Amino acid sequence: MDANINKRNELLAQTVIKGLNSRNMTGYYAANKEEALKLALELIPEKSSVTMGGAKSAHEIGLVDALKKGDYNFIDRDAYEDKRAAMLAAYDADVFLSSSNAITNDGILVNIDGNSNRVSAIAQGPRKVVFIVGMNKVCGDLDGAMKRARNVAAPINAQRFGLSTPCAKTGACMDCKSPDTICCQFLITRYSRHKDRIHVILVNDNLGY
Numbered sequence: 001m002d003a004n005i006n007k008r009n010e011l012l013a014q015t016v017i018k019g020l021n022s023r024n025m026t027g028y029y030a031a032n033k034e035e036a037l038k039l040a041l042e043l044i045p046e047k048s049s050v051t052m053g054g055a056k057s058a059h060e061i062g063l064v065d066a067l068k069k070g071d072y073n074f075i076d077r078d079a080y081e082d083k084r085a086a087m088l089a090a091y092d093a094d095v096f097l098s099s100s101n102a103i104t105n106d107g108i109l110v111n112i113d114g115n116s117n118r119v120s121a122i123a124q125g126p127r128k129v130v131f132i133v134g135m136n137k138v139c140g141d142l143d144g145a146m147k148r149a150r151n152v153a154a155p156i157n158a159q160r161f162g163l164s165t166p167c168a169k170t171g172a173c174m175d176c177k178s179p180d181t182i183c184c185q186f187l188i189t190r191y192s193r194h195k196d197r198i199h200v201i202l203v204n205d206n207l208g209y
């Protein structure tokens with residue numbers, strides 16, 4: 001990546017980390033995907049039970065492969081026929097992996113969900129939540145983060161899952177009430193009651209949507 005972009009991202013990440021710390025959450029900056037993988041594995045002790053909620057960014061840094069190959073109890077929800085059982089197992093996991101649809105530069109995380117298993121596990125249940133977040137997800141304020149979630153992340157996800165929503169056809173949010181909508185729940189994580197539960201690795205790269 002261009003040296004000027006690297007510098008800006010590093011500075012911006014420090015601002016976001018300061019915001020996260022003020023909200024009882026912990027932030028880290030990774031200069032590249034390899035550093036992000038190393039940081040994530042330092043946060044996940046061997047033998048931990050680990051699950052995830054559609055974290056494309058975790059795949060992109062090689063974390064999911066590393067966990068599947070390593071000495072971890074990786075709970076693969078795709079392997080469960082009973083999806084409810086997979087969701088209940090996630091609530092009791094040691095670590096939940098997620099990306100974020102957006103994050104503000106003062107450390108507020110914004111996530112939207114259709115089934116809502118991801119946002120509910122972020123809110124409570126798993127003992128630790130590790131977010132992998134590309135610097136492309138950082139927005140100036142909460143309004144910008146909500147707009148990003150609804151006008152960038154949601155239309156792309158609706159398209160890739162073949163959902164019949166207006167945004168899948170137009171690329172922009174139409175505030176639908178379609179049966180396929182993925183905007184059933186909006187989770188704004190502005191503070192963590194439990195210290196050392198939420199960890200956010202900001203990666204100097206474009207990850208996820």
Ligand code: SF4
Binds near residue numbers: 165167
């Ligand atoms: S509310 Fe509907 S149109 Fe808007 S982003 Fe969500 S699914 Fe798409």
